[in-house]
Amino acid sequence: MPPLDPVIALSGGLLIGLAAALFLLFSGRIAGISGLVARATGIADSGAPRSQTWAFVIGLPLGATLVSLWVRSPEIVVTSSIPLLIVAGLLVGFGTRLGNGCTSGHGVCGVSRLSPRSLAATATFMLAGFMIVTIMRHIVGA
Amino acid sequence: MRHILIALLTGVLFGAGLAMSDMVNPARVLAFLDIFGAWDLTLAFVMGGAIIPFVIAFAISRKLREPILNTQFYIPENRIIDRQLIAGAMIFGAGWGLAGYCPGPAIAGFAFGDWQPVVFVFAMLAGMLANRIYADFSANRAAIT
Numbered sequence: 070m071p072p073l074d075p076v077i078a079l080s081g082g083l084l085i086g087l088a089a090a091l092f093l094l095f096s097g098r099i100a101g102i103s104g105l106v107a108r109a110t111g112i113a114d115s116g117a118p119r120s121q122t123w124a125f126v127i128g129l130p131l132g133a134t135l136v137s138l139w140v141r142s143p144e145i146v147v148t149s150s151i152p153l154l155i156v157a158g159l160l161v162g163f164g165t166r167l168g169n170g171c172t173s174g175h176g177v178c179g180v181s182r183l184s185p186r187s188l189a190a191t192a193t194f195m196l197a198g199f200m201i202v203t204i205m206r207h208i209v210g211a
Numbered sequence: 212m213r214h215i216l217i218a219l220l221t222g223v224l225f226g227a228g229l230a231m232s233d234m235v236n237p238a239r240v241l242a243f244l245d246i247f248g249a250w251d252l253t254l255a256f257v258m259g260g261a262i263i264p265f266v267i268a269f270a271i272s273r274k275l276r277e278p279i280l281n282t283q284f285y286i287p288e289n290r291i292i293d294r295q296l297i298a299g300a301m302i303f304g305a306g307w308g309l310a311g312y313c314p315g316p317a318i319a320g321f322a323f324g325d326w327q328p329v330v331f332v333f334a335m336l337a338g339m340l341a342n343r344i345y346a347d348f349s350a351n352r353a354a355i356t
Contacts, residue, residue, distance in 0.1 A: 070242065073233050073253040081232025082260020088224035089261070090268030095217045097278030098285045100225065102315040103339075112339045117285075121218040126318060128222020133230035133322035135223065143230050145320070146238035147327040149310040158331040160306025161313060162338020166346075168299020169287075172313045173225075175300070176258060181265040182286070189292045190300040197304025202244040205309070 070146070077141070089178055096121065101174020102129075103165035112166075168194075214280055226319040232257040235320045237311025237327075244308050306338075 089100040098117055107113035109122035116122065137143065149157065165171045168190050170179065175194075179187020233239040234257060242251035277283055307313050312320070312331045320328035 070238060070251075072242075072251045073239070073256075075253075075256045078232050078253045078256035079260040081228045081230075081234070082257035082262075083264060084224055084228030084231060085257070086228075086261035086264035088221045088228060090264040091217070091224070092221040093265070093268050093272055093278070093284075094275075095221075095279045095281075096214060097272075097281040097283060099287070100221065102225075102313075102318070106314055106318070106336075107339050110336060110339070112336070112343050117218075118214070121214050124215045124218035125222035125225075128219045128224075129226035129229070129315060129319040130322040131219075132223035132226025132228070133235055133319040136227045136230035137322065140227075140231060143233045143235050143323075145236045145323055145325060147310075147325065148238070149327065151330060154310055154312075154327055154330045155334040157306045157310035157312060158317075158334025159338040159341070160302050160309065161331075162306075162335035162340075163342045163345075164299045164302030164304070164306060164338075165314060166299070166339050166342035168296050168303055171303060171315070172307075173315050177261045178265055178269075179287075180258075181262045182269045184287065185290050186287070186292055186296055190296055193297050193300035194304030194307060197301045198244040198308035199246050201305050201308030202241055203247055206245055207247050 070144070085173075086177065086181075089173070092125070093178075099174055099178045100125070101170050101178065102126075103162075103171040104169070104174055107166060164194075217280060225315065226322070228257075228261070229316050229319040230322070232260075234316045235323070237316075240307070240311040240313075240316070244311075 092100040105122045105125050108116035109119055109126050175187040175190040180191055229235050239253055243254035317328045317331045
């Protein structure tokens with residue numbers, strides 16, 4: 070799989086950032102997906118009104134559909150087994166709630182505002198991701 | 212109603228960006244995390260691209276008394292790096308590295324009819340619920356002692 074054309078990667082990133090920017094300027098909130106999902110499902114008690122969080126969450130696959138119809142169809146390769154997907158999901162769910170955010174809330178919004186918590190969280194989850202992939206691919210899988 | 216429309220529109224834009232930049236492809240994410248393999252910097256370009264509009268929007272928001280459709284900004288003001296934050300980020304990063312999914316791309320991935328993101332997202336919700344139960348239990352115990 071060759072790397073994606075950096076111009077396409079950057080423009081996709083700009084769309085993500087524009088979405089978060091508009092959400093902040095219009096609704097006054099941080100577009101952190103793990104927080105929005107927790108709020109939509111009622112797992113979190115506080116946050117944006119649930120109708121808005123549902124609208125945002127439903128928008129995600131709608132936007133992805135529009136791009137694949139009109140712009141480009143991303144190639145998708147998933148090699149994980151069902152047990153691995155379940156373990157990964159449990160860790161991502163538990164960890165994002167414990168650490169108050171994921172790649173969007175900490176990685177994009179928090180890093181942009183130079184929040185010390187988000188910078189620390191982003192460095193930590195990146196490092197953990199690098200370590201796990203290195204272990205799985207080059208130590209266990211070697 | 213306008214609030215819901217803005218939330219939907221921004222969700223659509225966000226999901227469009229995730230599909231455009233291939234972040235809905237876990238193999239692409241894992242290729243970024245594989246620094247000792249055929250390192251693929253796509254994710255870094257995506258993050259860089261996403262940060263630009265948000266830096267500008269955040270600077271504008273500091274000059275505004277209130278958001279266009281709301282009565283106040285809800286920006287986290289906590290600046291303390293505690294054990295919970297680091298432990299949470301470590302656990303999240305480990306899960307991210309195992310399958311290449313984080314919350315946004317997994318949900319946007321529902322668009323392509325694959326079953327894998329669905330399995331992942333249900334497990335993720337279970338993980339969030341487990342955290343909620345754990346947090347409530349810890350709060351209760353702290354209240355008793």
